[in-house]
Amino acid sequence: MSAYYRKERYRKTASFKESIIKTVLALVFVSASVATSFHLWNKTTSLKDNLVEQKRLVQSQQNELDILRTLNPYHVESNEVLAKAVENADLYPGWITRVYPLPDKKEQIFYATDIGSFVMNETRFSLSSHERYGITEADSSMYRLNGLFPSHQPGRLQVAVAFYLKGAPENTKVDVMSQIGSCYARIDINRKRVIDHKLHVVTKYEQKQILTGNVDLDMGLYPISAVFYCDKNSDFKGDNVEVAISFRNPRQQSLTTSRYSIFHIYKPDNITAKL
Known part of the structure; x- marks a missing residue:
């Protein structure tokens, strides 16, 4: 009777330990999945923010270029003077x-x-x-x-x-x-x-x-x-x-x-x- 009891007790203990190990592994897997998902989400958000910032800078540089190309700094009365300047150089x-x-x-x-x-x-x-x-x-x-x-x-x-x-x-x-x-x-x-x-x-x-x-x-x-x-x-x-x-x-x-x-x-x- 005692041998059977010991055998049964060992089986239950081993089964309990196995359950704990499986639970721990499952928790580790879930935690790793959550951490990976958070990292990917954070990286995606950062990339989106960088893309928005790059678009903003590109637009700002385009505005700079437009101003450089179109601003007329010479306030002259004669259109002939203006035309002569444009004809000769830019x-x-x-x-x-x-x-x-x-x-x-x-x-x-x-x-x-x-x-x-x-x-x-x-x-x-x-x-x-x-x-x-x-x-x-x-x-x-x-x-x-x-x-x-x-x-x-x-x-x-x-x-x-x-x-x-x-x-x-x-x-x-x-x-x-x-x-x-x-x-x-x-x-x-x-x-x-x-x-x-x-x-x-x-x-x-x-x-x-x-x-x-x-x-x-x-x-x-x-x-x-x-x-x-x-x-x-x-x-x-x-x-x-x-x-x-x-x-x-x-x-x-x-x-x-x-x-x-x-x-x-x-x-x-x-x-x-x-x-």
């Missing part, structure tokens, strides 16, 4: 410059709506240059510049951005309070980030800050874009901030500025060009 020196309200953070710079645009053909400009072109809505603004850079020499191109912050002259005898400057600069050439930097300055006097970057280019014509602004909390704004952009190709010994470094497309396909 590239003119200068940046297509658009003016935006100051962003709260730099991630917002590509989703804002501009409040005006103009062509700027200056080697050194202030962040209130737009006021000379009748854009007076914003005293403190962000500038987005677009153009075309002709590379005449293959090799490494050096790019420099100089910020000139207008404080008190260094030889002043009057005690002045320190001012805080917080400004951002970004330059892309041929879809490559060349400069992306935010500088912070605390000074009582005039300051010059230079940011540099490099990019390798072959001979050709390349798209170039730039963004400049100083924060809302910066003491340096508008006329108190000047910017200069300079370039140095492989055969040049130093950085140089020129009104013929950047060009924009001017080829209106409308009846005005045929007059």
Whole structure:
């Protein structure tokens, strides 16, 4: 009787253990399936978000291209002058410059709506240059510049951005309070980030800050874009901030500025060009 009891007890114990193992394996399988499904769902959602973001960027770039192709920066009275210019060339020196309200953070710079645009053909400009072109809505603004850079020499191109912050002259005898400057600069050439930097300055006097970057280019014509602004909390704004952009190709010994470094497309396909 005891042998039968032991045998039966062993059989039940083994069956119970087998049931536990099967249950554990089933739970593991279910957990793995749930985890895999969640991972695939998360990956699909991420891919959809990336696709939406890419479409948004493509649309934004298309809008940039449309503006570069259609903006007429020359306000002339004579249609003959306009027709002559269009007949001879479709590239003119200068940046297509658009003016935006100051962003709260730099991630917002590509989703804002501009409040005006103009062509700027200056080697050194202030962040209130737009006021000379009748854009007076914003005293403190962000500038987005677009153009075309002709590379005449293959090799490494050096790019420099100089910020000139207008404080008190260094030889002043009057005690002045320190001012805080917080400004951002970004330059892309041929879809490559060349400069992306935010500088912070605390000074009582005039300051010059230079940011540099490099990019390798072959001979050709390349798209170039730039963004400049100083924060809302910066003491340096508008006329108190000047910017200069300079370039140095492989055969040049130093950085140089020129009104013929950047060009924009001017080829209106409308009846005005045929007059």
